[in-house]
Amino acid sequence: MKIAAVIPARFASNRLPGKPLADICGQPMIVHVVRRVAEHPRLAEVVVATDDDRIAQAVEAAGHRAIMTRTDHASGTDRVAEVAANLDVDLIVNVQGDEPMFDVRMLESALIPFLVDDTLQFGTVRAGLQSVAEVFDPNCVKVVVDQNDIALYFSRAPIPFMREDIIYADGRFSLKDGTALPAMDKHLGLYVYRRDFLLEYASWPPSRLEKIERLEQLRALERGVRIACPPTEHTTISVDTPEDLEAVRRLMARE
DSSP states (O other): OOEEEEEEEOSOOSSSTTGGGOEETTEEHHHHHHHHHTTOTTEEEEEEEESOHHHHHHHHHTTOEEEEOOSOOSSHHHHHHHHHTTOOOSEEEEEOTTOTTOOHHHHHHHHHHHHHOTTOOEEEEEEEOOOHHHHHOTTSOEEEEOTTSBEEEEESSOSSOOTTTEEEETTEEEEOTTOOOOSOEEEEEEEEEEHHHHHHHHHSOOOHHHHHHTOTHHHHHHTTOOEEOOBOSOOOOOOOSHHHHHHHHHHHHHO
């Protein structure tokens, strides 16, 4: 199969404006992302999809390809679909542009189900929770799967709700003392689609659950689409806040 990675990157951000160009060890964040993604040997092409000339120029100055997209896209998926419509490939990989520590072994985990199941249209990956804080963090999306690693549901809330182990006191939720981390996983923002499916998926209107949770993948689940969600031992850090950015700078400086 011919595979292309498309990395959506926009300049606007509510919590961290201009974050694709944030300096990390002397390079813009988006350049770190595209360089790491390009390390995967299965990829025929790696493209940054952006609506901002500054981002495109930074990517091209580093020797990579950027494609300008419309400015009115409601989501990164829509931006990826615009670029995918003009790519002659079988699979599209959507890697978030705010993950400068992306590990290509995550991508290998996401691709494997497509190599063994030619009916599969949509895939992603999951990893174990690292802390109790992630259980209750709405920015850490949780996922539960069936026995075949097919997603049952994604949520910003703890799922399943551990009725006997979660307590509410002093205005916050917590786990009872001695409770092990729950058997839920966190969803990692990496997606794989059959190209033709992606173009159809992007044309669907936002679904009821998608609007409630603000999670696009629920649009597919509500239409009965199977989403492969295999586990991976490798993870990354999404840069959503100034604190995330500083943490990544420290980690990458040590590397």
